[in-house]
Amino acid sequence: MQEMQEDRAPLKVTDIAVSYGGNKVLTGVSLEARHGFLGLIGPNGAGKTTLLNVISGYVRVDAGEVHIGARRIGKLPPHRIARLGVSRTFQTPKLIHELTVLENVLLGIDGRIPLLRPMPRSVTAHVRDVLGEFGLPPHQRASDLPLATMKLVEVARAIAANPIVMLLDEPAAGLSADEVERLVAPLRRLVRTSQLAVVIIEHDLELITQLCDRVAVLNFGKLIAEGAPGQVLKTPEVIHAYLGAQLAAVR
Amino acid sequence: MIRAGRYVPYAGIAVAVVAAYLAPTVTDRYQLFLLTWMAIYAVAGSGLVVLIGWTGQIAVAQAGLFGVGAYGTTWLVHLGAPWPVAALGASLVGTALGVLIGLPAIRLRGFYLAICTLAFGELLHQVFVQAVPITHGPRGLAVDPITVGDLDATTLIWYLSFGTLALVLAVLVPLGKSRLGRALKAVRDIEVATGSLGLSAANYKLIAFAISAFLGGLGGALFSQFITYLTPDIFELPLMVLFLVQVLGGGVARLSGAVIGAVFVVGIREVIQALSTPLPQFQGSGQSLIFGLALLLVVGFLPNGFASLPGRLLAFRPSSALRAADK
Numbered sequence: 357m358q359e360m361q362e363d364r365a366p367l368k369v370t371d372i373a374v375s376y377g378g379n380k381v382l383t384g385v386s387l388e389a390r391h392g393f394l395g396l397i398g399p400n401g402a403g404k405t406t407l408l409n410v411i412s413g414y415v416r417v418d419a420g421e422v423h424i425g426a427r428r429i430g431k432l433p434p435h436r437i438a439r440l441g442v443s444r445t446f447q448t449p450k451l452i453h454e455l456t457v458l459e460n461v462l463l464g465i466d467g468r469i470p471l472l473r474p475m476p477r478s479v480t481a482h483v484r485d486v487l488g489e490f491g492l493p494p495h496q497r498a499s500d501l502p503l504a505t506m507k508l509v510e511v512a513r514a515i516a517a518n519p520i521v522m523l524l525d526e527p528a529a530g531l532s533a534d535e536v537e538r539l540v541a542p543l544r545r546l547v548r549t550s551q552l553a554v555v556i557i558e559h560d561l562e563l564i565t566q567l568c569d570r571v572a573v574l575n576f577g578k579l580i581a582e583g584a585p586g587q588v589l590k591t592p593e594v595i596h597a598y599l600g601a602q603l604a605a606v607r
Numbered sequence: 608m609i610r611a612g613r614y615v616p617y618a619g620i621a622v623a624v625v626a627a628y629l630a631p632t633v634t635d636r637y638q639l640f641l642l643t644w645m646a647i648y649a650v651a652g653s654g655l656v657v658l659i660g661w662t663g664q665i666a667v668a669q670a671g672l673f674g675v676g677a678y679g680t681t682w683l684v685h686l687g688a689p690w691p692v693a694a695l696g697a698s699l700v701g702t703a704l705g706v707l708i709g710l711p712a713i714r715l716r717g718f719y720l721a722i723c724t725l726a727f728g729e730l731l732h733q734v735f736v737q738a739v740p741i742t743h744g745p746r747g748l749a750v751d752p753i754t755v756g757d758l759d760a761t762t763l764i765w766y767l768s769f770g771t772l773a774l775v776l777a778v779l780v781p782l783g784k785s786r787l788g789r790a791l792k793a794v795r796d797i798e799v800a801t802g803s804l805g806l807s808a809a810n811y812k813l814i815a816f817a818i819s820a821f822l823g824g825l826g827g828a829l830f831s832q833f834i835t836y837l838t839p840d841i842f843e844l845p846l847m848v849l850f851l852v853q854v855l856g857g858g859v860a861r862l863s864g865a866v867i868g869a870v871f872v873v874g875i876r877e878v879i880q881a882l883s884t885p886l887p888q889f890q891g892s893g894q895s896l897i898f899g900l901a902l903l904l905v906v907g908f909l910p911n912g913f914a915s916l917p918g919r920l921l922a923f924r925p926s927s928a929l930r931a932a933d934k
Contacts, residue, residue, distance in 0.1 A: 412802070412803050413802065414802065414803075433802065433807070434802025434803055435801065435802045435804075435805050435806055435807045435808075437802075438802065438803050438804060438805035439805045442803075443803065443804075444803045446799070446800060446803075450796075450797035450799065450800035451796075451797070452789070452792050452793060452796045452797060453796065454792070455789065455792070459789060462786075462789070463789055463790070463793055463804055463806075464804050464805070465805075466786045466789060466790055466804070466805070466806060467790075467801075467804055467805025467806040467807075468805050469786075471786065471787060471790075474786075475786060513804075517804075517805070
């Protein structure tokens with residue numbers, strides 16, 4: 357009875373293994389994301405983006421399972437997984453340049469409504485609210501936007517689809533401090549008022565510490581640490597694998 | 608909030624409809640013949656705008672599907688179907704074939720897809736040669752002309768072709784701005800992201816192939832009445848290339864490109880014909896040479912086709928050109 361009442365994690369990844377050719381990219385990775393932000397960090401090539409690709413159905417696993425809520429995704433194609441309530445962004449923003457900001461964001465909802473039904477007004481109103489939160493101009497063409505704003509549009513699109521799991525792949529990379537603030541403040545508000553679980557890949561550890569309740573560290577395809585950011589970032593293994601490399605790069 | 612720009616296409620169609628109605632009274636037979644030809648190519652070409660321009664699938668089998676529409680309509684009329692039913696039926700057969708041609712597109716892209724569809728177009732041509740009971744093979748097939756009241760054949764096929772084109776554009780213009788149009792452009796520009804947006808790129812590609820093939824078939828149905836005698840070689844490689852030249856020269860991203868391109872390909876043929884009377888060397892391969900040169904000039908100087916010309920002229924400022932030269 358006790359177990360029944362305990363609510364399920366929106367995202368549960370169990371024992372994932374992925375290899376490209378003979379290269380093991382992920383081995384035995386298990387992870388849960390609940391309401392709030394889960395930071396996913398690790399050096400380049402650690403398998404962070406691959407893990408997002410597994411969750412969103414872009415990469416097939418050799419072993420292991422992904423659950424979205426109660427649903428096992430198995431071999432579902434990406435668009436079916438997205439319709440379960442998974443949205444994501446990419447390292448480089450994927451927008452249709454000839455369309456407006458509003459249209460680009462509505463695109464994230466198109467697949468979730470039967471094709472022949474017109475877009476409900478309530479949906480458009482909701483999208484405008486989200487754009488308002490991020491301070492984005494609905495009628496500007498995407499081609500006229502600077503890169504940082506394009507990244508904001510992509511995050512707005514991911515969140516406007518009302519997902520239960522949102523995967524952000526380096527949303528702050530290439531953004532100035534001001535621009536990061538424009539991204540983080542509304543993101544925080546929107547996540548706080550929802551049940552959304554966010555997995556965020558980010559190299560900016562200050563941002564991770566600020567934003568995330570939990571952080572998971574990948575190194576060479578293995579999960580080497582998980583927990584509260586303050587603790588995890590002090591683990592010797594993590595310092596060696598990740599921070600050490602960064603510090604070395606600074607020196 | 609009224610945006611006047613939204614109504615420009617509809618106003619354009621309205622003006623064109625009136626002009627089209629009056630066309631038989633202000634043009635001679637030959638001019639009307641050329642206008643009809645343009646309208647028919649524009650119908651088939653608008654299908655390619657949907658497929659190539661909106662969805663980004665380089666497919667070249669349109670000539671074959673054009674042939675399916677032409678032969679299919681003629682055959683169904685022979686079997687006793689009324690012409691509109693035959694035309695619709697043949698176009699739907701073309702649509703089914705179009706979806707079949709589209710299946711490889713789920714995996715292939717770019718040049719590989721182009722070659723694959725080219726093979727399919729050639730296969731259809733072979734079918735036209737071999738399916739003697741239906742097509743009469745290389746001997747050719749005479750088309751029963753349709754009659755409506757006491758309209759002469761030239762005027763009738765003009766009204767029919769223009770009416771079809773107007774209808775096609777009246778459907779496609781809003782379609783391009785609809786959710787479907789948006790999804791097709793997503794397949795073209797950000798295919799990798801479509802899955803994560805909940806859109807099945809495979810399904811939308813097949814929808815685009817279906818729309819394009821239907822319009823190819825519909826163009827062919829009209830063409831059969833226009834040309835009145837069908838032989839398989841009409842629907843061979845040169846016509847595949849011609850349709851590509853039409854939409855690339857006209858501007859593949861916009862529907863107006865299909866119309867302008869049709870004017871371009873039919874018009875330039877006329878120019879070459881006119882030149883070849885005093886200059887016989889322009890016949891035969893000379894025609895292809897001029898055709899190729901014209902295309903080279905268009906693609907070189909107007910990569911987005913003639914349809915982009917007004918926008919480029921409006922955007923042109925001598926000062927900005929100077930600034931660009933400074934960089």
